[in-house]
Amino acid sequence: MSDRFSFSIAATDGAARTGTIAMQRGEIRTPAFMPVGTAATVKAMKPADVRATGADIILGNTYHLMLRPGAERVAKLGGLHDFMGWDRPILTDSGGFQVMSLSELAKMSEEGVSFKSHLDGSKHMLTPERSMEIQRLLGSDIVMAFDECTPFPATRDQAAASMDRSMRWAKRSREGFDAGGEHASRAALFGIQQGSMDETLRQRSSDALREIGFDGYAVGGLAVGEGQEEMFRVLDFAVPMLPDEAPHYLMGVGKPDDLVGAVARGIDMFDCVLPTRSxxxxxxxxxxxxxxxxxxxxxxxxxxxxxxxxxxxxxxxxxxxxxxxxxxxxxxxxxxxxxxxxxxxxxxxxxxxxxxxxxxxxxxxxxxxxxxxxxxxxx
Known part of the structure; x- marks a missing residue:
């Protein structure tokens, strides 16, 4: 077993799995729910109290932390774990979803996304390479590849173009992560399957991710307004496309009954702001x-x-x-x-x-x- 990252499945029941992700900062019991700590805090909670609820891992947000207080400052202050007082694993998203959600301020190109800060109007450029650098500076344990979150609804041509770009960015993310030196030797990198609601596109995306190679695989582009029935329909074909031996992460989900239905379809990890915001x-x-x-x-x-x-x-x-x-x-x-x-x-x-x-x-x-x-x- 690697002390960097390993995933073991202890039992299955249908498509549902339970197991353990082992990393240097501790074990993560799966299926796992990750409380969202957008700005280096799970809102209204102290880290010890978050842990006391049973959380093994939390999520931090690349976009918000790069703008305030800044990734370089967090690194100077000892990294995100020391900064916020959480000594267990942290997964950081890539910042892509937040940048895309500010579409009126953002401009996408093959290089990445240029945008203006919603805080002060300052100009920034987020690329796969910069996303990997920011997550390294934060000291993330699980790093997410930089991708384009396909809007919903989208035509098949739009979904295909978006997915293909995400796969090109996934390869650049892999290369940028691997160039991260000591951080890459102890952190993990997850790729993100895209393809909107289309089975063929999801398969193309999965094939591309497998070829690049990742520690875990996320299902992206869901919980964007399609409704639970459609989300489950997509999960029915999308999850089996992912490697069985790796963790499956459904991003941004969701309501309690969403979690149960997704676990039944082979999902191992979740995050959502719903319990804290609600x-x-x-x-x-x-x-x-x-x-x-x-x-x-x-x-x-x-x-x-x-x-x-x-x-x-x-x-x-x-x-x-x-x-x-x-x-x-x-x-x-x-x-x-x-x-x-x-x-x-x-x-x-x-x-x-x-x-x-x-x-x-x-x-x-x-x-x-x-x-x-x-x-x-x-x-």
Whole structure:
């Protein structure tokens, strides 16, 4: 086993897998959910509290960190782990999605993407080589190849051109990463499958990525507005195209029932801002579906957010108190709601790992779906 990166599958149940990614900064239990720490912080959470929810790895954002405080400054201050006080693995995205999402400020070429900062209007150029350099300066454990996030909807010609460019950028990312010296000797590089909703394009993308060679493989270009049914349809053919022996990462997903459905289709890793963003705005995830704690019906409710949840929030504070905090705009409300949501997500991942290991995943998924999606008066 390499002390740089290894992935072992302990059990399978249908297409679902459970296993372990081993890296120098620790092991990552899969299926894994990565809380998003966009600007070197998981919003409203201290690193130790994030870890206490069960998270083995978090995600940092290349685009935002390159603009503020700057990758070179983070490197000067000891790297992202020391800077934010997180000593376990960190995956950094490539910055491509954020640059593309600011399309009115960005201009794409074969070289890369030139854009103006949304913070101060300063001009920047992000290329595959620069993305690899930034992620090296940050000290990322899992580096993502620089790609073009294909817009949705897209014509087949648009999707093909976008995918082909991403594959050319993937090769340049591989070369840039390999030139990273000591960092390349201890970090991992993931490629990103593209091709929009088209099976043939996804296969071409997968073939190109296999030829280049990566430690892990992400499914990109989903959760962009196509809806869950279409996302699952694409995953049904896209995931089997990826190497079985490598981790499969579905980027930017998602809702709890998205995670269960994607694990059933062979996905091992996820990230999404939903549990933290929802927490700050008053939405709590529970086994019986999400609830809006701002709703007046919770004003005098002395019960916990989720009676079956084992998190510290549910063990100490009532729905009525959380209702008061969120309605009053108190910072503590965002903190407690976020902590609960992250605990819920990590508990869901742990439940899926256990179910796969015991060969009961299909029953677990069916029970979860029936309960989570059941009609209710409170949404």
């Amino acid at each position: 927490g700050r705005t008053g939405q709590a995830f529970t086994a019986d579906g999400p609830i809006n704690i701002k709703n007046a019906r919770f004003g005098e409710d002395t019960g916990p957010l989720d009676p079956e949840c084992g998190c510290p929030v549910c063990g100490q504070w009532s729905r009525a108190y959380l209702h008061h905090l969120i309605r009053s705009g108190e910072i503590l409300g965002a903190m407690l709601m976020t902590e609960h949501n992250l605990f819920f997500y990590q508990s869901l991942m742990a439940g899926m790992r256990d179910a796969i290991a015991t060969g009961t995943f299909a029953a677990f998924a069916a029970d979860f779906s029936t309960r989570y999606r059941k009609p209710r008066t409170e949404g």
